[in-house]
Amino acid sequence: MNERRQPVLGVLGGGQLARMLALAAAPLGVKTLVVDSSADACAGQVAPLAVADWADYAALEIFARQVDVVTFDFENVPAQSAHWLAERVAVFPAPGALAVAQDRLAEKTLFRECGLPTPDFRTVDTREQLDAALAAVGVPAILKTRRLGYDGKGQFRLRELADADAAWAALGAQASKHGLILEAFVAFERELSVLAVRGRDGDFRTWPLTGNWHVDGVLSMSLAPAPGIDLLQHRATELARTLAERLGYVGVFALELFVKDGELLGNEMAPRVHNSGHWTIEGAHTSQFENHVRAVLGLPLGDTGARGMSAMFNWIGDLPDASPVLQTVDAHWHDYGKQARPGRKVGHATVCAPDAERLTARLAEVAGLLGREAQVAPVLRHLTESFR
Incomplete structure (x- = not known):
């Protein structure tokens, strides 16, 4: 009797997203192999980890021969490495999609071409162009690197024109390397994200809009x-x-949006599974991680409907005591196995309920036990308004 061969998913990047992809792949009978430059990458706790630099093509050659498909757990993998791999093994999302999401100028240009309005923006490559961009866009505004920025990194907020020198001192060195972009500051009413998945056959689905x-x-x-x-x-x-x-x-992506005067504005696109979709692990019929695995391997997509309502806490810097969450009804704890460090994402917790009223009560209970009332307050206001 022939032994069934398990498909192998290759993931470039070994952070918590790769970790959760591997955990979602296992019940589908899919093995995972992770490549990361760090020997202590947290995905290595749950899946085999190959330690290699993105430019180590000898190591990537071995990796490509061991996997059936390659995906990413973060978007800053060098485009050259992604293209090189795509010549040897299926890569999803395709390197072209990755390249667009790596450049804020290309990304926002695409948004507008697709009918999604964005805040006003201008390219900035010199100190003189910064002054011209400020004259066109106005203040307040945000100067950003076009590439390699995430979680608020590579950004400088200008509240008045006099901040231009400080902004250039902070980011000007990046202008010649990757380019800069000045974006108008949006006094938005809400921040939302839509998590979407598209299969290799073109099947397309979204999860319910998420408030962030x-x-x-x-x-x-x-x-x-x-x-x-x-x-x-x-x-x-x-x-x-x-x-x-x-x-x-092909795969899961997140489209981050602002709501202004009842209309949607495009902020950013993340070409991967996304922090704002972690609630789907317990709160949706099929999680973003399982559906990403399904999509890139050409399997049928799962139902993206919500089971009820869910709220997710992000743990930044260090983990609080898990006990208050674990003793709460339908609450779920995720420790990423990472060392504590200021600003680092080290875990999350999700609280679920059948409806807004019961979710409000459970969140308030957890927040009180954790001393996180300030963190939960804006979420509770939105929930309370929804069932009054």
């Missing part, structure tokens, strides 16, 4: 389905579909 709250540019909490925005779900879905089809995208 950030602190210092890093996600603090997510709530799904986001209450009070039913009319925006269809619009967000169609925009995500247009982007996915334009890019020939």
